[in-house]
Amino acid sequence: MTKQKKGFRTIDLTLGALFVGLMAIGANIVVWLPFLKVTFAGATVEITLQTFFATLAGLMLGKRLGAFSMIVYALVGIIGVPVFAGMQAGVAQLVTPTGGFILSFIFVAWVSGWILEKRNSSTFATYVTASFGGLFCNYMIGTTYMYFALNLWIGGSISYTTAWAMMLPFLIKDIGLTFLVATLARVLVKRVQFSIKPFTA
Amino acid sequence: MSNSVIIGQYVPGHSPIHRLDPRMKIAIIFIFVIVIFLANNWVSYSILTAFALLSTISTRIAPSFILKGLKPVWFLIIFTFILHLVVTKEGDVLISVLNFDIYSGAIWKGLEISLRFFLLILMTSLLTLTTTPISITDAIESLFHPLNKIRFPVHELALMMSISLRFIPTLMQETDKISKAQASRGVDFRTGPIKERIKAVVPLLVPLFVSAFKRAEELAMAMEARGYNGGEGRTKFRELKLKKADLFVLIFFILVLIGFWISRS
Numbered sequence A: 001m002t003k004q005k006k007g008f009r010t011i012d013l014t015l016g017a018l019f020v021g022l023m024a025i026g027a028n029i030v031v032w033l034p035f036l037k038v039t040f041a042g043a044t045v046e047i048t049l050q051t052f053f054a055t056l057a058g059l060m061l062g063k064r065l066g067a068f069s070m071i072v073y074a075l076v077g078i079i080g081v082p083v084f085a086g087m088q089a090g091v092a093q094l095v096t097p098t099g100g101f102i103l104s105f106i107f108v109a110w111v112s113g114w115i116l117e118k119r120n121s122s123t124f125a126t127y128v129t130a131s132f133g134g135l136f137c138n139y140m141i142g143t144t145y146m147y148f149a150l151n152l153w154i155g156g157s158i159s160y161t162t163a164w165a166m167m168l169p170f171l172i173k174d175i176g177l178t179f180l181v182a183t184l185a186r187v188l189v190k191r192v193q194f195s196i197k198p199f200t201a
Numbered sequence B: 001m002s003n004s005v006i007i008g009q010y011v012p013g014h015s016p017i018h019r020l021d022p023r024m025k026i027a028i029i030f031i032f033v034i035v036i037f038l039a040n041n042w043v044s045y046s047i048l049t050a051f052a053l054l055s056t057i058s059t060r061i062a063p064s065f066i067l068k069g070l071k072p073v074w075f076l077i078i079f080t081f082i083l084h085l086v087v088t089k090e091g092d093v094l095i096s097v098l099n100f101d102i103y104s105g106a107i108w109k110g111l112e113i114s115l116r117f118f119l120l121i122l123m124t125s126l127l128t129l130t131t132t133p134i135s136i137t138d139a140i141e142s143l144f145h146p147l148n149k150i151r152f153p154v155h156e157l158a159l160m161m162s163i164s165l166r167f168i169p170t171l172m173q174e175t176d177k178i179s180k181a182q183a184s185r186g187v188d189f190r191t192g193p194i195k196e197r198i199k200a201v202v203p204l205l206v207p208l209f210v211s212a213f214k215r216a217e218e219l220a221m222a223m224e225a226r227g228y229n230g231g232e233g234r235t236k237f238r239e240l241k242l243k244k245a246d247l248f249v250l251i252f253f254i255l256v257l258i259g260f261w262i263s264r265s
Helices: A010-028 A050-078 A099-119 A124-153 A160-200 B004-008 B022-036 B043-060 B063-069 B073-085 B104-132 B133-143 B145-150 B154-184 B194-197 B202-225 B244-263
Strands: A037-040 A043-046 B092-097 B101-105
Touching: A010 A050, A010 B154, A010 B202, A050 A160, A050 B154, A099 A124, A099 B202, A124 A160, A124 B004, A124 B244, A160 B043, A160 B202, B022 B043, B022 B104, B022 B145, B022 B244, B043 B104, B043 B244, B063 B104, B073 B104, B092 B104, B101 B104, B104 B133, B104 B154, B133 B154, B145 B154
Parallel strands: none
Antiparallel strands: A037 A043, B092 B101
16 A cells, blocks of 8 residues: 555545454454364463454554554444453453553554565565564563553562463464464455555555 | 444433533543542542442442443452452451461452452443443544644544444444355364364455455445545534533532542541
8 A cells, every 4th residue: 555644545444444343353253153262271262363353454554554443443442342352342351461462453553564564575474574573562562461460450479471471372372373364464465455456546 | 242232331321420421421530540549548448439339320220230241350359359368468467267367458458459440440331331332432532632733633533433333243244144154155164173273264254354345445435425525624413512410520520539639648
């Protein structure tokens, strides 16, 4: 997409809103695909596609609009629409230890969009780098937030390492997912860019 | 399900709290949340608790319903309390269970932090229980308006929120339809390794993307055909206006705050 420093176009607004909807579905994908509930290392992990769609938002909409639509996602959830994982909503979700992940999606979209714009190529390697950049942000922010949440307002005392150890099973799952993101995003960006191009011009 | 999505947690009603200006509600709750962290003795906590309970009663929503809505955080509140019981070692030993001492300071600290949590979540959920997502969106646009000065696109933010409120149920229905359609065509990855199961997402996502992008494009076209031209000079059908009742509530809240400030030690 061409760089635009000015305001958003109408199509940008609807596409941004679209990704908010996709995030809502990605967060609750187990509702439609119950087989995505996997038992891993003794714990049942519900796969969500939030990181997937956040990365995709960055890759397809660019860093600015991508991050903007993730801000909207967080806000829509906060005002009470059940778009977070497990059909949850409300400020309460941000207060829980995993609330940082919701905020991290803003940076996930920004970073993956930024990497793609910087590299300015559409090789598989670029997409993998961008997706992993997003994943890195996701876990850095999410886990750090969890660490602070548990220590500051819940008042426990766990070490930073323990916080990371708690997230490890999820991280392994997401590393696998990231390759899928990269593959799928590359195909989608090409096809969809093509379809909205006449509009852009 | 899609109907419940669009109204969010809103419970229709005509209580005084329902009729308050959404901007006033957001402002009061925002200040309240900050103030919770400034409370430091039992009098100040009681004042805040009384205010929160008064607001809760004024919504005329069944308390059992509100408490049920807090379900996901009950665990957090109780967990916090127990954690403090175990960790904090201040004050006198009250009870000794199996060589394990529970201190009086621990109970106070635990109660304090749990109460903070409870008040914070209760008040914020009152907002979403008594206000529709659409009016909160309007309020956000109005409250964030000054951010336009630093060139943050406030109007676009609010509009994107409204559009996504419209999109979310539609996309969910669409997902429902597609997943059923694919199942009837024999897509079944219930068994097999995780990698195969994740790949099963693709036959769901591709049709979803096709229809979703078409929708976004059509909507943008329809908006422009009707003359949508950005936020500049756009008028509103629903105008937010402060009423007398809003001012009364504001004055009452300020009095509560003054009382709170005096009671702090």
